[in-house]
Amino acid sequence: MEDKKNFELLYEGKAKKVYKFDEQKLLIKFKDDVTAFNGLKKDQILNKGKINKKISKFFFEMLNKEGINTHYINDYDENSFVAKWTDLIPLEVIVRNYTAGSFCKRYGVKKGLIFDYPLIEFSLKNDELGDPMITKDAVLLLKVTTEDILDEITSISKKVNDILSDYLKSKGIILVDFKLEFGISKNDNKVTLIDEISPDTCRFWDANTMESLDKDVYREEKGDLLNAYEVLLGRLDI
Amino acid sequence: MEDKKNFELLYEGKAKKVYKFDEQKLLIKFKDDVTAFNGLKKDQILNKGKINKKISKFFFEMLNKEGINTHYINDYDENSFVAKWTDLIPLEVIVRNYTAGSFCKRYGVKKGLIFDYPLIEFSLKNDELGDPMITKDAVLLLKVTTEDILDEITSISKKVNDILSDYLKSKGIILVDFKLEFGISKNDNKVTLIDEISPDTCRFWDANTMESLDKDVYREEKGDLLNAYEVLLGRLDI
Numbered sequence: 125m126e127d128k129k130n131f132e133l134l135y136e137g138k139a140k141k142v143y144k145f146d147e148q149k150l151l152i153k154f155k156d157d158v159t160a161f162n163g164l165k166k167d168q169i170l171n172k173g174k175i176n177k178k179i180s181k182f183f184f185e186m187l188n189k190e191g192i193n194t195h196y197i198n199d200y201d202e203n204s205f206v207a208k209w210t211d212l213i214p215l216e217v218i219v220r221n222y223t224a225g226s227f228c229k230r231y232g233v234k235k236g237l238i239f240d241y242p243l244i245e246f247s248l249k250n251d252e253l254g255d256p257m258i259t260k261d262a263v264l265l266l267k268v269t270t271e272d273i274l275d276e277i278t279s280i281s282k283k284v285n286d287i288l289s290d291y292l293k294s295k296g297i298i299l300v301d302f303k304l305e306f307g308i309s310k311n312d313n314k315v316t317l318i319d320e321i322s323p324d325t326c327r328f329w330d331a332n333t334m335e336s337l338d339k340d341v342y343r344e345e346k347g348d349l350l351n352a353y354e355v356l357l358g359r360l361d362i
Numbered sequence: 363m364e365d366k367k368n369f370e371l372l373y374e375g376k377a378k379k380v381y382k383f384d385e386q387k388l389l390i391k392f393k394d395d396v397t398a399f400n401g402l403k404k405d406q407i408l409n410k411g412k413i414n415k416k417i418s419k420f421f422f423e424m425l426n427k428e429g430i431n432t433h434y435i436n437d438y439d440e441n442s443f444v445a446k447w448t449d450l451i452p453l454e455v456i457v458r459n460y461t462a463g464s465f466c467k468r469y470g471v472k473k474g475l476i477f478d479y480p481l482i483e484f485s486l487k488n489d490e491l492g493d494p495m496i497t498k499d500a501v502l503l504l505k506v507t508t509e510d511i512l513d514e515i516t517s518i519s520k521k522v523n524d525i526l527s528d529y530l531k532s533k534g535i536i537l538v539d540f541k542l543e544f545g546i547s548k549n550d551n552k553v554t555l556i557d558e559i560s561p562d563t564c565r566f567w568d569a570n571t572m573e574s575l576d577k578d579v580y581r582e583e584k585g586d587l588l589n590a591y592e593v594l595l596g597r598l599d600i
């Protein structure tokens with residue numbers, strides 16, 4: 125887990141370190157740090173980075189095969205992979221199939237209610253502002269991105285939801301909600317799915333027990349986080 | 363300003379008391395209370411109720427003439443008017459022509475930037491939850507109201523913005539943003555513009571000095587609130 129001494133560190137975030145791999149590629153290293161509530165709660169969980177890298181890699185490879193343009197290029201080592209370098213679009217796209225988390229708190233509704241169709245929400249990716257929710261119109265009026273790109277992001281997000289939900293269902297897991305990020309690839313200027321797809325950024329519930337196999341175990345102190353992540357990993361074809 | 367002893371008090375809110383006038387009508391009494399920050403800051407401003415009633419009445423009559431279906435029926439006394447009784451749709455519709463207030467705080471942008479087109483935002487009207495912002499999709503998924511009604515509310519809100527902005531412009535006043543509420547009339551089941559349209563619920567800026575003629579004078583302690591409301595009143599054809 126030593127640092128990537130040969131590469132220039134471009135950015136250290138809450139869960140990952142991002143290095144320059146070459147002019148068009150990044151090396152993305154998954155840390156063992158876990159945070160919640162916009163960084164207020166913080167811990168180190170040995171091996172979390174490794175597991176999240178494996179799960180992210182697995183989902184990105186699945187999506188690449190299904191024709192989704194993701195940043196994942198190739199594996200590098202235990203806790204990192206090589207990815208397309210993009211210009212980040214500072215939005216978080218949240219896709220919700222069931223009520224949970226901030227949605228329940230915000231609107232005072234029960235958790236676990238199924239939506240008639242997936243709900244897509246946007247937040248401005250800005251830690252200082254607490255990633256505030258933003259409407260499509262406000263995204264356009266503030267010129268965060270263009271309407272074409274926003275439409276493409278929305279349609280990709282729905283496809284990702286379909287692909288992941290179907291696969292996970294076959295493994296007895298409900299994809300409750302998840303967060304996606306997008307960028308514009310430096311190489312080919314294409315809208316690209318970036319960042320990670322892991323139990324840090326998705327809610328996974330066991331379809332039988334309704335137990336969380338994700339960061340909610342940490343947020344709500346419901347048991348051993350690493351154990352939950354390992355259970356999830358064991359259910360996937362990794 | 364004695365209470366309306368002959369009428370049953372149905373609801374006392376932060377700024378108004380609502381009485382049953384008859385089976386299909388309400389008596390809406392404007393109080394002298396002023397609150398800000400979801401009730402955290404609170405005061406009494408003598409004559410504020412009277413002024414807000416006058417201004418609301420004036421705008422509602424203007425909108426009625428322009429074919430907008432508002433709840434305003436007739437004047438009653440200094441601080442109250444008779445209105446159509448509706449089933450409240452628990453949404454606040456915010457129309458923004460310029461950046462200001464919570465929008466600036468939420469997204470970290472400068473105040474006074476003009477939007478390319480009016481921005482419509484929705485909040486769930488719920489004091490306990492702090493009137494959280496809500497997307498159109500979430501409104502529909504939570505079944506707060508139907509898509510038809512939401513579309514009608516949106517189109518009425520835009521028309522109201524056009525009518526009020528144009529009129530105010532001719533008086534040297536910028537309509538920066540405002541909040542509307544809607545209900546379904548008990549009498550004819552129609553989507554109806556309710557509540558108030560006053561310097562408590564709108565931001566008005568003097569087009570020359572950019573001074574606030576609205577509740578921001580109170581929120582930001584920029585001077586004498588009553589004086590600002592009286593300046594506004596003096597500019598209107600009342």
Ligand SMILES: Nc1ncnc2c1ncn2[C@@H]1O[C@H](COP(=O)(O)OP(=O)(O)O)[C@@H](O)[C@H]1O
Pocket residue numbers: 135136137138139140141142150152195207208209210211212305307318319320
């Ligand atoms: N392919 C990519 N191109 C550009 N930026 C990326 C890419 N993948 C991830 N990122 C960004 O790198 C950072 C990853 O580190 P992370 O710990 O998640 O940061 P944060 O705490 O800001 O969420 C995020 O800001 C993410 O948006």
Ligand SMILES: Nc1ncnc2c1ncn2[C@@H]1O[C@H](COP(=O)(O)OP(=O)(O)O)[C@@H](O)[C@H]1O
Pocket residue numbers: 373374375376377378379380388390433445446447448449450543545556557558
């Ligand atoms: N025509 C109407 N029909 C039904 N409810 C109305 C009508 N006009 C206003 N209301 C409601 O009456 C209340 C007015 O009092 P107010 O002091 O503004 O309350 P609040 O503090 O809840 O905003 C609000 O809840 C408003 O939605």
Ligand SMILES: [Mg+2]
Pocket residue numbers: 137138139
């Ligand atoms: Mg992140």
Ligand SMILES: [Mg+2]
Pocket residue numbers: 375376377557
């Ligand atoms: Mg009110």
